[in-house]
Amino acid sequence: MSLSFDVSKPLADYGHVLRDWSVSQLRPLARQADTDHVLPDNWRDVMATCPVGVGSPNIRNNEPPPAFDEGYWLTHLVIHENVSYGDLWVIPKMGNGIGHLVVEAMGTPEQVEKWYKPIAESGNVTAFALTEPGFGSDTSKVQTTATRDGDNWVINGNKIYCTQGSECEYVVVFATIDKSLGGKGINAFVVPAGTPGFVVVKPNEDKLGITSWSTSELLFDNCVIPAENRLGYDAAGSKVSVKGGQAAALTALSVNRPNMSMMAIGVAEASVDIAEERLRADRAGFSAQRWSVIETDLYRMRLALDRGRRVVFNAMAKVDGGEMDRTWAAIGKGFPPQTCERVVRRCMLLLGPDGMSKDLLLEKWYRDLKIMDIFEGSGQVQRIIVGRSLMGRIAG
Amino acid sequence: MFDISLSEEHLSVAEMCRSIATDVLYPAARQAEADGSVPSSVWKVLLETGLTQPVAEELGGAGVPDAVTQMIAAENLAYGDPGIALAALWNGAVAYVLGQHGEATHRQQVSDLLSRADLRAGLAFYEGFGRELAEFTTSVTLSGDEVRVQGRKVGVPFAGTAEFYLVVGADPETGDVRLVTVPAAAAGVTAARGSGWLALDAAGLGTVEFDVTVPAANLVGGQEAGSAALAATLQRLRLLTAAVQLGAAQRAVDYASKYATERVAFGQPIAAFQGISFPLAEAQMRLEQLRLEIAEAASRLDGEAFEDHSPTVAAVVSYAADVAPEASRTAVQTLGGHGFIKDHPVEIWYRSCAALSTLDFDPATTVFSVAL
Numbered sequence: 001m002s003l004s005f006d007v008s009k010p011l012a013d014y015g016h017v018l019r020d021w022s023v024s025q026l027r028p029l030a031r032q033a034d035t036d037h038v039l040p041d042n043w044r045d046v047m048a049t050c051p052v053g054v055g056s057p058n059i060r061n062n063e064p065p066p067a068f069d070e071g072y073w074l075t076h077l078v079i080h081e082n083v084s085y086g087d088l089w090v091i092p093k094m095g096n097g098i099g100h101l102v103v104e105a106m107g108t109p110e111q112v113e114k115w116y117k118p119i120a121e122s123g124n125v126t127a128f129a130l131t132e133p134g135f136g137s138d139t140s141k142v143q144t145t146a147t148r149d150g151d152n153w154v155i156n157g158n159k160i161y162c163t164q165g166s167e168c169e170y171v172v173v174f175a176t177i178d179k180s181l182g183g184k185g186i187n188a189f190v191v192p193a194g195t196p197g198f199v200v201v202k203p204n205e206d207k208l209g210i211t212s213w214s215t216s217e218l219l220f221d222n223c224v225i226p227a228e229n230r231l232g233y234d235a236a237g238s239k240v241s242v243k244g245g246q247a248a249a250l251t252a253l254s255v256n257r258p259n260m261s262m263m264a265i266g267v268a269e270a271s272v273d274i275a276e277e278r279l280r281a282d283r284a285g286f287s288a289q290r291w292s293v294i295e296t297d298l299y300r301m302r303l304a305l306d307r308g309r310r311v312v313f314n315a316m317a318k319v320d321g322g323e324m325d326r327t328w329a330a331i332g333k334g335f336p337p338q339t340c341e342r343v344v345r346r347c348m349l350l351l352g353p354d355g356m357s358k359d360l361l362l363e364k365w366y367r368d369l370k371i372m373d374i375f376e377g378s379g380q381v382q383r384i385i386v387g388r389s390l391m392g393r394i395a396g
Numbered sequence: 397m398f399d400i401s402l403s404e405e406h407l408s409v410a411e412m413c414r415s416i417a418t419d420v421l422y423p424a425a426r427q428a429e430a431d432g433s434v435p436s437s438v439w440k441v442l443l444e445t446g447l448t449q450p451v452a453e454e455l456g457g458a459g460v461p462d463a464v465t466q467m468i469a470a471e472n473l474a475y476g477d478p479g480i481a482l483a484a485l486w487n488g489a490v491a492y493v494l495g496q497h498g499e500a501t502h503r504q505q506v507s508d509l510l511s512r513a514d515l516r517a518g519l520a521f522y523e524g525f526g527r528e529l530a531e532f533t534t535s536v537t538l539s540g541d542e543v544r545v546q547g548r549k550v551g552v553p554f555a556g557t558a559e560f561y562l563v564v565g566a567d568p569e570t571g572d573v574r575l576v577t578v579p580a581a582a583a584g585v586t587a588a589r590g591s592g593w594l595a596l597d598a599a600g601l602g603t604v605e606f607d608v609t610v611p612a613a614n615l616v617g618g619q620e621a622g623s624a625a626l627a628a629t630l631q632r633l634r635l636l637t638a639a640v641q642l643g644a645a646q647r648a649v650d651y652a653s654k655y656a657t658e659r660v661a662f663g664q665p666i667a668a669f670q671g672i673s674f675p676l677a678e679a680q681m682r683l684e685q686l687r688l689e690i691a692e693a694a695s696r697l698d699g700e701a702f703e704d705h706s707p708t709v710a711a712v713v714s715y716a717a718d719v720a721p722e723a724s725r726t727a728v729q730t731l732g733g734h735g736f737i738k739d740h741p742v743e744i745w746y747r748s749c750a751a752l753s754t755l756d757f758d759p760a761t762t763v764f765s766v767a768l
Contacts, residue, residue: 031591136732138661161733208728208736208743215737285525285533290760297764304766338725338767345721345750346764348594349757352524353551353601356594356754363594366750367743370725374732380671396662396669 022086030087033212057123071320084266099126129159165216166203197223209367258332264340275347308336334382417476428598449488463694474643479598518558526758534565536574555602575616584608595747648727679723714761717753
């Protein structure tokens with residue numbers, strides 16, 4: 001074959017193991033996590049039953065996944081899809097946040113040593129605070145300020161939608177040191193939990209979906225941190241040359257985006273499977289004409305999910321191959337979620353009112369996956385990125 | 397002659413319902429959802445309008461408005477909250493059907509529904525499987541002075557809390573539409589509320605199974621009830637769901653549009669970006685079309701009472717099931733993260749529009765289509 005769109009058998013088998021595990025172990029906790037807005041007490045025990053390493057601090061002591069021919073990013077797509085197939089509650093517990101990843105990308109060697117490496121070993125949670133009440137996609141509008149005061153920085157401002165912001169070891173806060181500089185004045189600062197003035201205003205927002213993921217509102221009220229906590233600078237305030245600077249750091253974060261699509265594809269596929277099983281059991285209740293439409297629908301939905309997988313795998317294969325291209329990632333993030341929403345909705349419709357009952361998980365997944373086209377760069381932002389690949393920065 | 401200008405009465409009903417929607421229903425939406433029922437103070441306000449339960453004056457009601465008027469009322473009430481609106485409209489639908497077709501036995505129930513704010517009656521209508529009225533498998537079999545009712549109904553409002561159900565079925569021999577009232581407490585009536593729903597909890601939806609025998613007098617309109625007339629009445633009830641969806645979707649689009657004019661990003665209100673304004677504009681184009689389609693279907697129900705309007709109504713219901721969830725989706729997307737949290741109400745309309753689509757869905761009317 002000239003090209004191969006199939007993953008290797010070992011990776012496929014690994015995916016099947018994860019899928020079986022997520023259905024048998026994770027899914028039974030899904031409804032309770034959704035209702036309670038917090039994970040059941042036994043979530044660690046449940047995660048500990050995972051039979052293979054996935055690179056999660058909560059599974060087999062952070063054992064990495066086996067080395068497959070496909071490489072790191074494709075392997076993680078397979079993990080995301082198959083774990084999400086069971087339910088999404090587990091996702092925040094699979095990794096340990098992204099604050100330390102920002103440190104790794106933007107920090108000086110000393111900062112990486114101090115803030116990244118211990119986290120990589122311990123698996124403790126770190127958070128990332130960028131969004132504020134007044135902005136989301138337009139990150140140049142950061143209002144949180146960092147003011148130099150002797151050997152310290154003083155942080156003041158409000159941050160919202162910080163995943164696990166209430167339970168992290170530290171949070172990387174984006175703040176401006178000079179509003180007149182616009183986007184160029186924005187810097188990243190490491191603020192450890194427990195620092196006076198670092199206040200968790202709300203541990204978890206009341207949300208449409210992913211209710212058990214803690215989405216925190218944070219307040220920094222004259223929060224004083226040492227000068228050396230400004231990423232990419234030494235304590236004296238001199239810029240230290242790092243791998244690629246802020247742009248590279250943002251690109252590094254953006255390549256994570258297709259994983260969001262893979263979660264959407266995972267729950268959408270689970271919805272199709274559940275719908276199909278129930279519909280087949282009830283087949284006698286449908287007229288021949290309707291049954292024919294239903295079979296066509298199931299086929300079309302599976303085709304749609306395959307199309308989503310294709311753009312996502314394409315994006316991540318590029319990353320595995322060393323091409324850090326935001327456009328491929330944007331296509332991988334922008335294409336699948338909206339269609340996955342339609343897939344889950346169509347599955348509910350095919351099942352009739354029973355389809356939207358809380359006795360099934362389809363209605364939960366319909367609520368959960370709405371976020372996939374919003375966070376980590378909304379669908380609109382992905383379109384801008386793709387548009388700019390065609391038309392340059394004039395595209396808005 | 398083509399004339400679709402709304403009358404003074406249409407306009408005043410729209411205005412009154414819109415103001416009740418925003419002043420009374422909207423503030424009660426979260427509470428009604430949490431309680432799984434409509435607060436009694438809200439219920440009383442709705443009862444007083446007379447529009448949710450159209451009953452003739454000689455039966456003690458405020459009169460039966462034409463279908464166009466009732467759709468206007470339904471849309472505008474749903475603008476406040478689709479769950480509460482649906483609850484009131486469906487309870488009222490039982491009074492409407494009994495008032496239109498019932499005989500002596502049912503007069504008392506109509507009177508009770510008009511006067512008792514605590515009385516709930518469940519319209520046991522939908523069966524799922526995309527079934528049309530003519531295909532319902534719920535059987536209503538007359539045998540001497542008794543009627544046997546057997547079947548399973550889904551999306552039944554007030555399941556488990558209703559005092560009685562109005563069951564829609566068919567005579568298994570003739571295929572004629574039959575309506576029959578069944579006391580909720582009767583042996584052989586099993587209501588299951590399940591664990592709740594994606595939305596519309598205010599209407600107390602559930603599944604009800606009937607395997608029950610009731611007196612022949614419970615047959616609405618008696619043994620000689622006209623099947624075509626009953627069917628026409630039921631088509632009007634189906635149309636209500638589409639009107640409720642329209643109201644919810646319109647509210648979502650209006651809310652998101654206002655937000656887009658206020659939220660500033662990249663140096664201007666986000667409404668200035670076509671990526672924001674065009675999807676909302678397209679949603680509005682579809683909703684205006686849906687509004688016209690509902691109005692035409694309602695006017696045909698008003699004008700040609702004994703014709704079979706099921707294809708017309710099925711087309712409206714199917715279009716609403718498609719465009720309302722998509723419009724509410726566009727609204728959530730416009731607000732971004734703010735659309736996803738419950739500080740804003742858009743998520744209610746997002747859930748409600750999808751939930752409403754499941755009630756009366758026929759897979760044969762549309763096919764799955766991808767977004768990109």
